[in-house]
Amino acid sequence: MRLSQLFFASLRDDPAEAEMPSHRLLLRAGYVRQLGSGIYSLLPLGYRATKRVEQVIREEIDRIGGQELLMPVVHPAELWKESGRYQKIGPEMVRFEDRGGRDMVLAMTHEEVVADLVRGLVQSYRQLPVIVYHFQTKFRDEPRSRGGLIRVREFTMKDSYSIDVDEAGLDRSYRLHYEAYERIFKRLGLDTIAVGADVGIMGGSEAHEFMVLNDYGEDTLVLCPSGDYAANQQIAAVRKPEPPKGAPLPIEEVATPGTTTIATLAAFLGVGEDRTAKAAFFVTGDGRLVTAIVRGDFDVNETKLSNAVKAIGGIRPAQVDEIKAAGMEPGYGSPVGARNTAVVVDDLAAKSPNLVAGANKVGFHLRNVNVGRDFKPDIVADITNAREGDPCPTCGKPLELKKGIEVGNIFKLGTDFTVALDAAFLAEDGTRVHPIMGSYGIGLGRNLAVIVEAHHDDKGIVWPAEVAPYPAHLVALGAAREPRVTETAERLHQVALDAGREILYDDRDESPGVKLTDAELLGMPTILTVSPRSLAAGGVEVTDRATGERATRSIDEVEALLRGAERVPA
RNA sequence: CGGGGUGUGGCGUAGCCUGGUAACGCACGCGCUUUGGGAGCGCGAGAUCGUCGGUUCAAAUCCGACCGCCCCGACCA
Numbered sequence: 058m059r060l061s062q063l064f065f066a067s068l069r070d071d072p073a074e075a076e077m078p079s080h081r082l083l084l085r086a087g088y089v090r091q092l093g094s095g096i097y098s099l100l101p102l103g104y105r106a107t108k109r110v111e112q113v114i115r116e117e118i119d120r121i122g123g124q125e126l127l128m129p130v131v132h133p134a135e136l137w138k139e140s141g142r143y144q145k146i147g148p149e150m151v152r153f154e155d156r157g158g159r160d161m162v163l164a165m166t167h168e169e170v171v172a173d174l175v176r177g178l179v180q181s182y183r184q185l186p187v188i189v190y191h192f193q194t195k196f197r198d199e200p201r202s203r204g205g206l207i208r209v210r211e212f213t214m215k216d217s218y219s220i221d222v223d224e225a226g227l228d229r230s231y232r233l234h235y236e237a238y239e240r241i242f243k244r245l246g247l248d249t250i251a252v253g254a255d256v257g258i259m260g261g262s263e264a265h266e267f268m269v270l271n272d273y274g275e276d277t278l279v280l281c282p283s284g285d286y287a288a289n290q291q292i293a294a295v296r297k298p299e300p301p302k303g304a305p306l307p308i309e310e311v312a313t314p315g316t317t318t319i320a321t322l323a324a325f326l327g328v329g330e331d332r333t334a335k336a337a338f339f340v341t342g343d344g345r346l347v348t349a350i351v352r353g354d355f356d357v358n359e360t361k362l363s364n365a366v367k368a369i370g371g372i373r374p375a376q377v378d379e380i381k382a383a384g385m386e387p388g389y390g391s392p393v394g395a396r397n398t399a400v401v402v403d404d405l406a407a408k409s410p411n412l413v414a415g416a417n418k419v420g421f422h423l424r425n426v427n428v429g430r431d432f433k434p435d436i437v438a439d440i441t442n443a444r445e446g447d448p449c450p451t452c453g454k455p456l457e458l459k460k461g462i463e464v465g466n467i468f469k470l471g472t473d474f475t476v477a478l479d480a481a482f483l484a485e486d487g488t489r490v491h492p493i494m495g496s497y498g499i500g501l502g503r504n505l506a507v508i509v510e511a512h513h514d515d516k517g518i519v520w521p522a523e524v525a526p527y528p529a530h531l532v533a534l535g536a537a538r539e540p541r542v543t544e545t546a547e548r549l550h551q552v553a554l555d556a557g558r559e560i561l562y563d564d565r566d567e568s569p570g571v572k573l574t575d576a577e578l579l580g581m582p583t584i585l586t587v588s589p590r591s592l593a594a595g596g597v598e599v600t601d602r603a604t605g606e607r608a609t610r611s612i613d614e615v616e617a618l619l620r621g622a623e624r625v626p627a
Numbered sequence: 628c629g630g631g632g633u634g635u636g637g638c639g640u641a642g643c644c645u646g647g648u649a650a651c652g653c654a655c656g657c658g659c660u661u662u663g664g665g666a667g668c669g670c671g672a673g674a675u676c677g678u679c680g681g682u683u684c685a686a687a688u689c690c691g692a693c694c695g696c697c698c699c700g701a702c703c704a
Contacts, residue, residue, distance in 0.1 A: 069653055069665065070639040074697050085638095094696065149703075166704065200628075200702050208703085256704090264704090275703085373701075466704070498704070535662055570664040588663060598663095 058527065059550075060563040060575075064101050067575050077273050079509035080205025082518050086578045095202025095210035097502070102579070105526035107213070107501050110245060110508075111192055113523060114215045114499055117241045121233040123188040123217055128170045130194050134160030136169045140477045145370060147342075149198045163196040168474050168496055171218040175492060176480035179220065185482065185492060186226050188233075190217030192501065204273055206506035207462060213502065219495040220475075222484065227469055227493045231263070234467045234497045238267055241499070245508055246521035247464060252278055253288040255360050256468060263469040268461035269507050278461045281449040286456070291360035294439060295447040295456060298331075300408040306425040314420045317388030319353040322422065326413060330354040334406055334414040334426060336390040338380045338398075342370015346383050348392050350428070351403040352412070355441035365401055365438040384417065391415035392432040393423060402434035403441050464504050470494040518580030519603050527561040529553070529619070530581035534569045534588035545612060546587045549597070549619060556620040560585075577602065585615065 065087030074091075075081040083089045088103035099107055115125065134152065137143035143150075143162070151163040164170075171189065179185065196211050206212075219230030235251065242249040247269050254266040266289055268278055279293035280286070288294070316322040323330045333353030339362065340346055347366050349357045363372045380387050383398040391414035392400045406412070407428045414426040428434060446455045475481065475491040484490045505524075512519045522528065533546035550562040561581055563572050569588075576584045586598040596611040610618075 066637075066654080068638055073633085073639070076698075091696090147702090195704095197703080201698095201700090203698080214704095254704095371702080463704095468704080496704085532663095537662065567662095568664080568666055569662060570666080572665095573663070574665050586663080590663065 058559055058561050060561060061565045063561075067578055075205060077204045077207065077506075077510070078513055079207070079506040082509055082513055082578070083205060083506065086518055086580065089206065095199060095208070097206060097209060097211075099502075102526045103505070106520070106524055107505055109524045109526065110501055110504055111215070113244045114192075114241055114501075117237045117244075118188070118190050118215070118217055121188065121237045123190045125191060126189050127191045128164075128167050128174075128193060130164050130196070132162050132164055132170065134162050136173055136478075137162055140169050140172070140474055142169070147370065149200070151196055151198055164193070165195055165197050166214075166496070166498070167191070167193070167216055168218065168470065168494065169478070171220070172474040172478040172480050172494070175220055175475065176478055179480070179482050179492065181482055182222050182484050182490070186219065186221045186230060188217055188219045188230060190215060190497075204506075206502040207273070208275065209502060212500050215499045215501065217497045219497070220492045221495075222482075222490065222492060224493065227471075227495055230495050231467060231469055234495070235265065238465050238467065238497075238499070242267060242269075242464065244523050245504060246512055246523065247504070247507060248511070249464060250278065250280070250287050250461070252280075252461075253292055254466065255289065255291040255364070262471055265467050266463045267465040269464055269511065270459050271462045271507070271510055272460055273510075274460035274462040276461050276463055278459045279443045280457050280459055281452060281454055282457060283449070283452055283454055285451045286449045288443075290443055290458065291358065293443040293456075294450050295443040296450050296453065297405045297439075297441075297447075300405060301332075301410065303410045305427040305430055306411050308426060308431055309424045310416055310421055311424055312420060313389075313422045316422070322413065323353060326422075328413065331409075332411070332413060334391065334412040336385070336392070336415060338375035338385070338387070338390065339372040340375045340379060341366060341368035341372050343368070346375060346379055346398040347372060348383070348385070348390075348395065348398045348400050349403075349440055350392065350400065350406050350414075350434070351441050352406045352409055355403065355405070355444070358440055358442045361438070362401060362440045365436050365440055366399055386415065386417045386419060389415040389419055389421060390417060391423065391426065392434075393417065393426060395432070399435045400432060401436045401438060401440055402428050404437055404439050405441070407434060407437045462503070462507055462510075464507055465497075465499040467497045468495060470496050513580070516574075517578035520580045520582060522582045525580070525582050527581050528558060529560040529583040529585055530576045530579060531560055531562045531585045531587070532572045532576050533562075533564060534572065534586060535590075539589040539592065541592055542587050542589060545592065545597070549585065549587070549612075549615060552616045553619040558619060560619065 067087050068085045071081050072084045075084055090098045134143055150165055153161055155161050192215050195214050199210050202208050202210055221227045221230055249267040249269055251265045251267050254264040256264045277290040279288050279290050313325055316325045319330050319333055319335055330353035335351050335353045337349045337357045349362050351357050377387050384395050410427055411425040414423050416423045445458045449456050472491040472493055481489045481491050509518055533542050536542040553560040582602050584600040591598045594609045597615045599610050600607045
């Protein structure tokens, strides 16, 4: 590909809106352009790189028996009403009517369509198991996109789906995907950590997320340094400290002016934060007020809390008037004397005697509050966040918290979708059985960005050979002084074309500085420089983009490499 | 949705406070020179100053509303 003809432009200055290195570099090097918030065009270079990512995924999913197909982006809303998600999912799903007034949606994912296909196609256990997958556009109207391609609203995802006759089959499909993902991310040059994860709106019984550590990450990972525990903080369980012993003492009210936070309260009373009870208030999607009680030295984990109360449509922080309506006082709140609220108490707080809790009166707290005696919890469950340094649930070593970006996930879905759509087959014994599904996603654009996050330097992108849009970047310098430069460069370009290994050829009439800087910015694994100097030295200068190592090779050698090797070694 | 910021040629910005009809660098076109690290000189094209409304003799500049984009939070498969 001649750079003079390529539909792209490199930018000398960093675009003002880009903060993450991947965002900055992909814009500057002309791989992507933004169309709107969370909506991007892939330019030819970006599209080529994306297709290479896609091909790696395709090969590995094919290898575990996946069959590629293509499902639509526009779905009849009926299907989503059948599964119940039409009601369950909020405004992140785009809904509209077609000209006939029929409700339609834009696909956020494709479980419904797969279940519908199974309903029509699978009649017998003999047809299973099956793994199908596709690369297709998803639209999720995120409340806030960010970080360039990291979190967008429209994106292409590889999503595969397993359909099995029983749990053992699902376990096998799940493991196959787990292993395929490990191979995929390794080939993409990504160091991933598989962490246990929340199942979210997908339902189901088990899920893992493949995470790449990154300071811009949106997820917090709870990791044991010895490697025997890794979980998303949303679900991470830790060994909690032993509650102090002590017989319940009589409850008493104390004046605690101006102590609306645990820190100020503990300081005012001269007690540890672990002797206090923290109340946090939430409202479920179906309108229930939930009062969460944790010990003052812990924070509420909203995912765990939402799961504990089986909230429909998740939970959100409650408004002040909603809290007051239940007879509680924000800043001085506790369930003592409260009404019309579900009370969820963390298991540790439930076992800790004589806590300081709010008196539901501005400026007052209660000493010696005891869960069970002074108020009745509706639910006792683990609803706290793992903290840095908490003991590993497996080995007891101090846990670390790190930020990560999710590059892929795998879910055991179970039979929720096949039951909801009544997709069933006849088993060997003649009974009608609903198959068990799994769902497995990888976002292409996000992976592209994360690869750049992991593979760049101060000069630009450094593509791993497996995903580089072109294997080499040919630069012709000083052509005006030496006609053999152009002749040689043209011939090398043609040799590569003829071999079906097209390279990027900078045939522009630009200064050496511009060409060399662009070559480094664009990030092809190998830079081939042809110039009067290189010809005098015996041929072509071959530079390894990653290491910076240079060597002069004869023209014949370089031609041979272009014909054969995917990557021309320095 | 809450908080903060921002919007001036393709990109990065100045000008706004103190109103007088748009500037600089890069990029772009043409010519000459130059050619191993973002070249030089000359000529040139390119902007409804986010939108609408208001104040004023006069608005990029002051006021209001709205919109877009970015960051933090909420949210998130």
